[in-house]
Amino acid sequence: MDLNELIIRKPTSDDDLEKIAELLYNTDPYIYPYWFETLDKCKKELTPLLLEKNFFFALDHLYITIDSNNNDIIGVICILDKNDDLSYDYSELKKKNERYKFTIENYIEGLIEEVDNADFAYISNVCVDANYRGKHIGKTMLNYVIDIYKKKLYDYIVLDVLAENPGAIKLYQNLGFEQFTEVFQGFNDPTKKRPDVFSMKTK
Ligand SMILES: CC(C)(COP(=O)(O)OP(=O)(O)OC[C@H]1O[C@@H](n2cnc3c(N)ncnc32)[C@H](O)[C@@H]1OP(=O)(O)O)[C@@H](O)C(=O)NCCC(=O)NCCS
Numbered sequence: 317m318d319l320n321e322l323i324i325r326k327p328t329s330d331d332d333l334e335k336i337a338e339l340l341y342n343t344d345p346y347i348y349p350y351w352f353e354t355l356d357k358c359k360k361e362l363t364p365l366l367l368e369k370n371f372f373f374a375l376d377h378l379y380i381t382i383d384s385n386n387n388d389i390i391g392v393i394c395i396l397d398k399n400d401d402l403s404y405d406y407s408e409l410k411k412k413n414e415r416y417k418f419t420i421e422n423y424i425e426g427l428i429e430e431v432d433n434a435d436f437a438y439i440s441n442v443c444v445d446a447n448y449r450g451k452h453i454g455k456t457m458l459n460y461v462i463d464i465y466k467k468k469l470y471d472y473i474v475l476d477v478l479a480e481n482p483g484a485i486k487l488y489q490n491l492g493f494e495q496f497t498e499v500f501q502g503f504n505d506p507t508k509k510r511p512d513v514f515s516m517k518t519k
Contacts, residue, residue, distance in 0.1 A: 337362040338390040394441035439475040
């Protein structure tokens with residue numbers, strides 16, 4: 317694919333929001349299936365939330381990549397920094413079910429607190445449509461977003477990647493990200509001897 321045929325921009329409410337929800341769901345094989353159970357449920361429940369102001373995955377916190385040949389959305393990145401308003405009130409969502417409550421309290425609220433106090437930007441999601449992988453679209457999207465945040469004079473950009481995702485780790489290393497810590501949550505190894513997640517940052 318000719319990378320000049322890609323359009324990278326922030327999404328609007330006129331875009332295919334279900335497709336954006338689908339790409340967000342596909343960024344991680346644990347959190348989103350745990351949270352929403354199925355892709356269909358995710359599309360139904362996450363899609364309207366994307367329009368909520370100050371929500372973690374609000375449109376303003378996302379970049380999408382479009383194939384200009386067919387106008388399909390083929391990639392998404394969610395990136396946050398302390399200038400983003402992340403003050404969405406999660407209390408109604410928490411009441412909906414235990415899974416939301418658990419995920420929001422342990423995952424999203426923890427990240428929001430970290431980002432709010434930090435001098436770095438945080439990439440929380442990167443996903444390329446499965447039919448378009450291996451064509452340097454992920455690398456192009458990331459370079460685009462990294463350039464924007466470098467101009468905002470952030471010292472560095474942080475992201476977390478599953479230890480079992482060597483392809484993504486290689487991609488990030490090629491872009492200059494280095495591992496600075498590892499997290500043992502016991503997803504893969506209940507004895508917590510093997511790390512589940514690596515935190516990486518740009519130099
Ligand atoms: C990870 C992901 C975003 C990569 O996007 P992509 O467009 O397929 O990756 P690119 O083609 O831009 O890869 C750029 C470089 O990264 C490395 N890389 C990317 N995917 C790789 C893989 N599966 N295996 C080995 N290396 C890989 C390669 O070095 C590659 O360069 P090369 O092709 O010149 O060798 C994509 O595979 C994806 O969406 N996966 C599912 C969601 C996910 O895992 N997201 C990351 C969560 S942290």
